[in-house]
Amino acid sequence: xxxxxxELIGTFALVFCGTGAIIINQQYGGEVTHAGIAITFxxxxxxxxxxxxxxxxxxxxxxxxxxxxxxxRFPVKQLPGYIISQITGALLxxxxxxxxxxxxxxxxATMPAGTEMQSFILELILTFxxxxxxxxxxxxxxxxxxxxxxxxxxxxxxxxxxxxxxxxASMNPARSIAPAIASGHLEHLxxxxxAPVIGSTLSIPVWKYLTKNIKN
Numbered sequence: 001x002x003x004x005x006x007e008l009i010g011t012f013a014l015v016f017c018g019t020g021a022i023i024i025n026q027q028y029g030g031e032v033t034h035a036g037i038a039i040t041f042x043x044x045x046x047x048x049x050x051x052x053x054x055x056x057x058x059x060x061x062x063x064x065x066x067x068x069x070x071x072x073r074f075p076v077k078q079l080p081g082y083i084i085s086q087i088t089g090a091l092l093x094x095x096x097x098x099x100x101x102x103x104x105x106x107x108x109a110t111m112p113a114g115t116e117m118q119s120f121i122l123e124l125i126l127t128f129x130x131x132x133x134x135x136x137x138x139x140x141x142x143x144x145x146x147x148x149x150x151x152x153x154x155x156x157x158x159x160x161x162x163x164x165x166x167x168x169a170s171m172n173p174a175r176s177i178a179p180a181i182a183s184g185h186l187e188h189l190x191x192x193x194x195a196p197v198i199g200s201t202l203s204i205p206v207w208k209y210l211t212k213n214i215k216n
Contacts, residue, residue, distance in 0.1 A: 003057075003078070003081075003082070004082065006052045006056035006058070007059060008086070009052070010048040010051070010058050011060045011085070011089035011090050011174055013047075014041075014048060015093035015108075015175055017043075018040055019093070019094065019108025019109075019179050021037045021040040022108040023101050023104050023107060034161075034165065035161065038158075038164055041169075042158070043157070045149075046150060047149075049148060049152060053148065053149065057138070059082060062082070063131070063197045063199070064172075064200060065082045065083060065086070066079065067203065070201050070204045086174040090177065091178045091181065094178040094179045094181070098183075105185075106179065107182050107183040109179040109183050110175075110188070111168060112168075113166050114166060116188060119166065119167035119168070119192075119195075120191045120195045121195075122163055122166060122195075123169075123191060126159045126167075126199065127200045128200065128202055129203075130156065131199065131200035136211075168192070170196065171196050171199075172196060173193045173197065176192035176193070177193065
């Protein structure tokens with residue numbers, strides 16, 4: 001239960017700060033800026049990994065938990081609890097932001113700037129690389145250690161920096177599900193559920209091939 005609470009708190013923080021930065025940027029004339037939003041996402045991920053990594057692993061992302069399970073580094077029996085905790089934490093964050101910013105219509109929901117397929121491919125590739133970094137710096141299924149938070153937070157910030165304007169750079173089903181439900185904008189949600197899960201899962205056989213016979 002402690003692991004589930006940690007995942008709920010960590011994902012709440014991720015969505016509250018990350019999508020909160022998007023909302024505040026919209027509400028206050030671009031004060032945060034796009035770069036500021038990307039940095040916010042990277043910093044909150046890094047902070048939660050350093051805060052909660054030794055407790056739950058600070059997955060904060062159903063796609064990451066699924067990929068760890070596929071890799072054999074995370075017990076299947078804990079997977080449903082992690083996913084429920086992550087989505088619950090994200091939903092609580094989006095509902096809190098809805099109370100704070102009543103007039104905001106999207107609440108930080110991820111929306112394709114172009115076609116759905118363009119965003120689908122981008123999200124898949126982005127999550128592939130994110131998971132490849134995570135699986136290489138994680139200890140078992142726990143993202144911990146001196147450089148894990150820095151490396152993972154940097155990748156999140158980097159990918160959000162260049163791909164955010166096109167697809168939203170979600171890389172995380174919970175991060176997209178929560179604002180979509182809270183705002184009522186569910187029309188593109190399938191992209192942000194399927195692409196990250198497929199991308200993170202595809203990274204596992206590649207990681208196994210690259211690290212075969214190498215002590216990880």
